[in-house]
Amino acid sequence: MDWKRFGFIFLIIVLLFGVVVVIGGAQNSPVIIITSMLATTIAVATPLTLGALSGTFCERSGVVNIGIEGMMLSAAFFGWLGAIYMYHIFHFGVGFSIFMGAAFAVLTGMLMGLLLAVLSITFKVDQIIGGTVINILAVGLTGFLNRQLFFGKGSVFGGNIPNSPGVLPTIHIPIEEIFIPLCKTDSCIQIVDSINKVFDQKPIAISAILLVFISHYVLFNTRWGLRTRAVGEHPKAADTVGINVIRMRYANVMIGGMLAGLAGAYFTIESVPSFEPLLTNGRGFISLAAMIFGNWTPIGAWTAALVFGASQALNIKLQLFRDLIPPQWAFLQQSYVVGLVPYILTMIILTGIIGRTTPPAADGQPYEK
Amino acid sequence: MQSESQSGSSVRRLLRSALDAMLIPFLAILTAVVVGGIIIAVVRGNPILAYYGLISGSFGSAKALSETAVWATPYIFGGLAVALAFKGGLFNIGAEGQLAIGATTSALIGYALPQWLGTDLPLIIHLPLAVIVGMAAGALWASVAGFLKAYTGGHEVINTIMMNYIALNTISFLLNGPMKDRNPNNVIARTPLIAESARIPAIFDGLRVHWGFVFALLVAFLIWWLLNKTTVGFEIRTVGANPDAAKYAGINVKRIIILTMALSGMLAGLAGTIEVTGLNYRHELGFSIGYGFDAIAIALLGKSHPLGVVLAAILFAAMRNGATRMQFLTQMPIDLISMLQALILLFVAADAIVRYIYRIRVESERVVLTRGWGG
Numbered sequence: 001m002d003w004k005r006f007g008f009i010f011l012i013i014v015l016l017f018g019v020v021v022v023i024g025g026a027q028n029s030p031v032i033i034i035t036s037m038l039a040t041t042i043a044v045a046t047p048l049t050l051g052a053l054s055g056t057f058c059e060r061s062g063v064v065n066i067g068i069e070g071m072m073l074s075a076a077f078f079g080w081l082g083a084i085y086m087y088h089i090f091h092f093g094v095g096f097s098i099f100m101g102a103a104f105a106v107l108t109g110m111l112m113g114l115l116l117a118v119l120s121i122t123f124k125v126d127q128i129i130g131g132t133v134i135n136i137l138a139v140g141l142t143g144f145l146n147r148q149l150f151f152g153k154g155s156v157f158g159g160n161i162p163n164s165p166g167v168l169p170t171i172h173i174p175i176e177e178i179f180i181p182l183c184k185t186d187s188c189i190q191i192v193d194s195i196n197k198v199f200d201q202k203p204i205a206i207s208a209i210l211l212v213f214i215s216h217y218v219l220f221n222t223r224w225g226l227r228t229r230a231v232g233e234h235p236k237a238a239d240t241v242g243i244n245v246i247r248m249r250y251a252n253v254m255i256g257g258m259l260a261g262l263a264g265a266y267f268t269i270e271s272v273p274s275f276e277p278l279l280t281n282g283r284g285f286i287s288l289a290a291m292i293f294g295n296w297t298p299i300g301a302w303t304a305a306l307v308f309g310a311s312q313a314l315n316i317k318l319q320l321f322r323d324l325i326p327p328q329w330a331f332l333q334q335s336y337v338v339g340l341v342p343y344i345l346t347m348i349i350l351t352g353i354i355g356r357t358t359p360p361a362a363d364g365q366p367y368e369k
Numbered sequence: 370m371q372s373e374s375q376s377g378s379s380v381r382r383l384l385r386s387a388l389d390a391m392l393i394p395f396l397a398i399l400t401a402v403v404v405g406g407i408i409i410a411v412v413r414g415n416p417i418l419a420y421y422g423l424i425s426g427s428f429g430s431a432k433a434l435s436e437t438a439v440w441a442t443p444y445i446f447g448g449l450a451v452a453l454a455f456k457g458g459l460f461n462i463g464a465e466g467q468l469a470i471g472a473t474t475s476a477l478i479g480y481a482l483p484q485w486l487g488t489d490l491p492l493i494i495h496l497p498l499a500v501i502v503g504m505a506a507g508a509l510w511a512s513v514a515g516f517l518k519a520y521t522g523g524h525e526v527i528n529t530i531m532m533n534y535i536a537l538n539t540i541s542f543l544l545n546g547p548m549k550d551r552n553p554n555n556v557i558a559r560t561p562l563i564a565e566s567a568r569i570p571a572i573f574d575g576l577r578v579h580w581g582f583v584f585a586l587l588v589a590f591l592i593w594w595l596l597n598k599t600t601v602g603f604e605i606r607t608v609g610a611n612p613d614a615a616k617y618a619g620i621n622v623k624r625i626i627i628l629t630m631a632l633s634g635m636l637a638g639l640a641g642t643i644e645v646t647g648l649n650y651r652h653e654l655g656f657s658i659g660y661g662f663d664a665i666a667i668a669l670l671g672k673s674h675p676l677g678v679v680l681a682a683i684l685f686a687a688m689r690n691g692a693t694r695m696q697f698l699t700q701m702p703i704d705l706i707s708m709l710q711a712l713i714l715l716f717v718a719a720d721a722i723v724r725y726i727y728r729i730r731v732e733s734e735r736v737v738l739t740r741g742w743g744g
Contacts, residue, residue, distance in 0.1 A: 066526060123721035128460055128526060129669065133715050136662045140707035147702035148412050278658075285530045292527075336542040343531040343538075350523035 005293070008354045009303050012345070016310045023332070024321045035194040037313055042198065044316075045302075045309025046205045046270075047072060047280075050263035051287025052294060052301035053208075053215050054109075054256040059296060060219060061252035062232035062362040063120055064127040067134030068260045069284025071112040075264025077142040079105025080164060080275045081149070083268075087165040097165040102204070102265045109261015110254050112138070117253040121246060124366035135284075143277045164273035168202045175199060204262060204270045211259070215298040228252050232360035235367045245367045260284070282343075289346040295357040304349070311341040394670055394677070396723050397716035398684070405709045409701060419699045426694025427687035433694075435576035439648060440686035443468070445585040446640035447664030448671060448678040449592050450633045455673040456596055457629030458609035463514060463529025464637040465661030466536030467507040469652075471638025472645045473540050475503030476652040477548065479563025479645065495566040500642050507638015508631040510536065515630025519623035525630065533661065544654050558654035569647035581647035586679065588639070593675040605629050637664070659707075666714040685710060 017037055024033045051068045058065035083101025086092045092100070112134055119130035150161050175196040183189045199206075219225035230238040231248045239245050263283075268275050286308050294300025315338045318325070322333050331337050348354070406416035427437045447464050454461035461467075478499040483489055490498075514532060517523040544558035551561070569579045596602035607615040608625045616622050640660065645652055667685055671677030688710065692703045716723050723729070 119719050123719050123725075125719045125721065129718045132462070132662075132665060133711070133718050136666060136714055137708075137711040139659070139662065140704070140709075140711035143704040144702060144708040145412075147704050151702070282530060282534050285527055289527055289531075334542060336538045336545075339538050340535055343534045346531050347517065347523065347528055350527060351517060351521035352523070353521070 005295075005300075005354055006303070009307050012307050013310050016314045016341075019332075020314060020317045020321070023324050023326075023329075024317065026324050027321065031190065031194060033317075035197050037310075037317055038198045039200070040313040040316055041306060041309040042201060042209070043205050043271075043309075044312045045305045046208045047263040047266045047283050048287050048290055048305035048308050049208045049212060049302050050204075050259050050266070051284055052290040052305050053211060053298055054259035054263065055288050055291035056215065056219070056256075056294075056296055056298055056301055057228070057252045057259065058113075058116075058256040059291070059363050060232045060360055061228045061249045062235060062360060062365065062367070063116070063249055063253050063256075064131065064364040065116060065253070065256055065260075066128055066131035066285070066288065067112065067116050067138075068131075068256075068263075068287055069280055069282065070131075070135035070138030071109050071257055071260035072264040072267070072284050073135075073278070073280045074112055074138040074142055075105040075108040075261035076267040076279060077146065077264075077275055078108040079261075079265045080268035080273075081145075083165055084162055088162050094165045098168055098269060101165075102168070102262070102269045105265035105269060106258050106261040109257040109259070109264060111257070112260070113254040113257015114250075116257070117250045120366065121249050121253070124368075127364050127366075139278065142275075146275065146277060161274075164268070167273050168204065168270045170200055170202050171206060173199050173206075202270045204266045207262070209302075212298045212302040219298065229360070232362055235362050235365075239367075239369070249367070263287075286342060286346055289349055292357055292359075293349045293354075296359060307345065308342045311345060314341065315339055390672060390674070390677070392729070393720045393723055394672065394681070394717055396727055396729075397670075397720065398713055400716045400723060400726065401709060401712035404712050405705070408708070409699075409705070412701075414699050414701045419695050419701050419705070422695030422698040423688060423691035426691030428691075429694075432576060433690065435573070435578040437683065437687050437690045438578040438582045440690050441683045442579075442582045442585050442647065443640040443644050443660065444663060444667055444682035444686050445589055445679055446636050446643065447660055448667030448682050449589060449675060450636035450640070451664045451668035452671060452673040452675070452678050453592060453596070453605075453636060454629060454633040455668055456609050457605040457625065457633075458612065459515075459518070459626065459629055459633070460526050461511065461514075461529055461630065461633045461637070462526055462661060462665065463511060463532050463634070464640070464664040465657055465659075466529070466533035467511050467634040467637035468641035468644075468660055469536050469540050469657040470510045470641070471503035471507035472641030472652040472657065473543065473548070473560070474506040475499040475567075475642040476560040476563055476645045478502045479567035480561045480651075483564050483566070489564070490566050492566045492568075495564065496569065496646060499563070499567045499646055500639070503642030503645070504635045504638045507641065508635035511634020511637065512627050512631040515627040518630070519626040540652075541654060544652070550651070560651045560653075562650050563645065567646055568650060569643070577648065579647040581643040584643065588636070589675045589679050592636070596675075601625075601628070640664075663710070666710055666717075669714060670717050 017034060020037055021030050021033050051072065054068055054071070055065050079101045082104030083097050086097035086100045087094065116130055116134055119125040119133065120127045173196070176192055179192045180189055183192060219228065227238065227243050227248055230243060231245050235245045267279055287305070290304035290308060291301045293304040294302070315335055318332055318338055319335055325332050402420070406420070409416040409419050425433070427433055447468065450464050450467070451461050482495065482498070510532065511529070514525045514528040517528050518525045541558065544560060548560050550559050569581050571577065571579045572583070596606060604615070604620045604625050605628070607618065607620060608622055608629070612622050615625070641657065649656070663685060667678060667681045670681035670684070671679070688706045692706045695701055696703055
């Protein structure tokens with residue numbers, strides 16, 4: 001990541017936060033607004049971060065994955081369904097059922113990754129068509145099963161959608177407990193308190209941040225990462241020195257699938273305990289843009305995902321403060337208008353005017369010996 | 370004698386190649402039907418009754434046939450839109466947004482133009498105007514993605530998807546605000562009804578099938594003619610096959626990329642326009658959802674050939690139309706159709722799987738779309 005791109009990201013985030021601070025300033029102090037805006041940004045950036053990591057693993061090994069959207073959608077559905085089955089049919093406890101739901105989501109993502117791998121690596125289907133197949137399959141499969149399992153003839157739940165056991169709880173990270181005793185001034189206490197509020201997140205959000213750094217380490221500091229990148233840059237050379245290109249690609253695409261699956265779990269296991277058709281709403285594709293803008297690096301992708309998260313947080317906060325919006329800015333009251341920001345941002349980023357990026361050299365090409 | 374036998378063999382060869390081209394899609398459909406049947410059985414349905422319902426509901430009567438044609442009309446346009454882009458080496462996932470833009474603008478012309486002019490218009494002027502404006506809007510919307518592809522390298526796959534969401538948001542805004550049907554009984558996001566003079570007449574009394582279906586077949590023929598018999602068509606296909614060679618041959622690649630996207634968007638816009646002027650007489654929020662993916666599936670199933678697209682569109686239309694009867698007979702949800710279509714697409718796209726299952730060795734040309742991301 002060069003400074004130009006970091007500067008752009010910083011500028012956009014300051015701009016988005018600035019709008020909310022100016023409008024909400026009449027009601028809350030800037031510190032409170034910025035704190036809650038940051039917390040929302042991190043939370044809503046979670047699926048984008050994980051999706052972008054998924055894309056990074058796939059594409060670093062040379063497989064384009066535009067099926068992230070479909071992987072997320074199917075994982076969201078099967079994770080939610082798994083949690084319900086665990087709770088209502090097998091009568092496990094709430095906590096265990098939710099945890100198993102998340103596990104089912106990751107497993108679903110992995111299987112979808114396997115499907116993409118079979119299509120694009122073994123059968124050498126054009127990778128963009130392979131990804132599109134996954135997207136369409138996910139819409140069809142989740143729509144059909146959602147209707148059939150709950151409302152179909154002889155369905156287990158006989159026409160009622162049963163309550164999901166719930167969502168993952170917030171994890172309290174003891175930042176306050178450690179640092180407040182070290183504080184000597186009031187402002188220090190206030191800052192530590194704010195930081196604590198920002199990082200009081202749910203498990204998937206926190207693991208997404210950890211996974212960013214883990215992925216960075218794995219890709220750039222381990223033998224596995226070196227081999228993955230070799231396979232994505234110059235598979236022939238990698239093959240010559242004895243790396244199994246096919247196996248590396250399979251493994252990385254399935255890892256990518258698991259990450260997309262965890263992103264799917266965010267929607268139905270962590271955010272809200274319900275499923276509706278098409279709930280991912282394009283976030284798989286925005287993840288891809290984040291991956292490209294982050295130049296196929298985990299940390300770069302994360303910062304880009306935060307920009308999209310911030311623009312989504314802007315929409316959420318503006319709805320909260322809608323009565324405070326001055327009349328000459330009335331267009332900001334329209335969530336349809338403010339909702340355009342992430343999509344337009346994506347298109348601007350893809351033009352490359354904020355610095356060009358280079359994909360892995362063998363990205364998208366099937367390997368033929 | 371000599372020439373007669375030659376023409377006989379060339380007809381046979383043509384027939385042979387047509388059969389070869391249809392073999393893989395046919396086997397893909399067959400495989401999807403079998404796999405779909407297994408899934409129906411697994412969720413405790415009766416696959417034979419379900420398929421009987423699908424067929425009788427789509428071809429069983431004059432009304433069923435008419436409804437199948439009604440469904441097929443936007444599918445033909447949408448499938449052609451994606452197929453044309455494929456020929457030019459571009460992947461237009463944005464048919465859905467372009468369709469919605471076309472539908473909204475032609476609805477606007479349909480209901481508002483007489484009010485603006487303060488006079489009624491004759492059908493011969495009003496209807497073509499509504500259709501042309503819808504087409505142009507679709508073309509303009511799609512050419513943005515074409516322009517970005519040609520001049521900045523921004524990948525059309527992501528840009529057309531982003532523009533779908535932008536179109537959807539913008540139209541939500543318009544249909545809930547300035548363009549909303551002001552009828553006091555109306556609570557949904559939709560435009561007012563378009564004027565009588567902007568409506569496509571029905572072909573038969575009492576059936577919903579309208580002249581838009583015939584127009585769709587005509588457009589399919591025109592696209593075939595454009596691609597295979599004109600210089601522009603040749604340039605589009607050359608850029609699609611090998612942009613570097615096209616550039617070397619003196620073709621203005623940037624211009625062709627923008628033109629291809631514009632033509633593709635025009636066809637998608639037509640899908641929306643014809644639905645508004647021929648069937649719904651207004652644009653309603655949400656009716657376009659899913660058309661984009663259906664259009665991709667139809668283009669792939671039809672192997673991007675206009676005739677193939679027409680046949681694939683009729684098949685998909687028949688499935689959508691027969692679904693109601695299937696649901697009535699077996700209580701299977703209509704969403705089953707989406708899954709069947711996804712399976713068909715899976716086996717068409719991955720024709721290697723089908724060839725593997727049926728031990729067919731024919732190597733067919735492969736669509737190549739993934740050429741890195743640019744950016």
